[in-house]
Amino acid sequence: MALAAIFSVYVIIGLVAAAGAIYISQRVVPARFEAALYGLVLLAIASVYLAFVGYFGERAASGLETAAVIAFAVLGCLGTRVPVALIAGFALHGAWDLLHEIHALTGAEVYGGAALTQIPLAYGAFCATFDWAMAAYFFSRRGQWRSAWAAR
Numbered sequence: 001m002a003l004a005a006i007f008s009v010y011v012i013i014g015l016v017a018a019a020g021a022i023y024i025s026q027r028v029v030p031a032r033f034e035a036a037l038y039g040l041v042l043l044a045i046a047s048v049y050l051a052f053v054g055y056f057g058e059r060a061a062s063g064l065e066t067a068a069v070i071a072f073a074v075l076g077c078l079g080t081r082v083p084v085a086l087i088a089g090f091a092l093h094g095a096w097d098l099l100h101e102i103h104a105l106t107g108a109e110v111y112g113g114a115a116l117t118q119i120p121l122a123y124g125a126f127c128a129t130f131d132w133a134m135a136a137y138f139f140s141r142r143g144q145w146r147s148a149w150a151a152r
């Protein structure tokens with residue numbers, strides 16, 4: 001019961017964080033630069049897992065986590081001009097977060113036996129919620145981004 005309450009709070013925080021990011025970016029960042037901003041955000045949030053590798057001392061996970069960061073970095077860079085890459089990047093990152101959460105809660109091998117780093121309790125729930133909310137926002141915003149790029 002307590003675990004469900006903790007996860008509920010983190011899901012709500014993820015939604016509030018996404019709403020705040022959307023609110024601020026729409027008012028501060030011109031539409032033609034918004035995708036570029038979020039491409040960099042994807043790189044930053046993906047690289048947090050490398051910090052967890054170091055913090056939790058999960059050296060066996062460093063190879064897989066580094067490969068994932070590189071993949072998300074590529075999607076983030078492509079997403080600066082190709083909205084579908086940004087949408088896919090955030091959606092896949094949300095799934096990556098959930099894999100880590102499942103691993104952290106159950107100890108189950110969730111990726112073909114490869115080692116995953118540990119994460120703080122409910123971090124995966126928070127981050128997956130944020131990522132998926134942002135992917136939905138990007139989907140709704142993609143036409144405006146294309147128009148802004150075409151207007152240059």
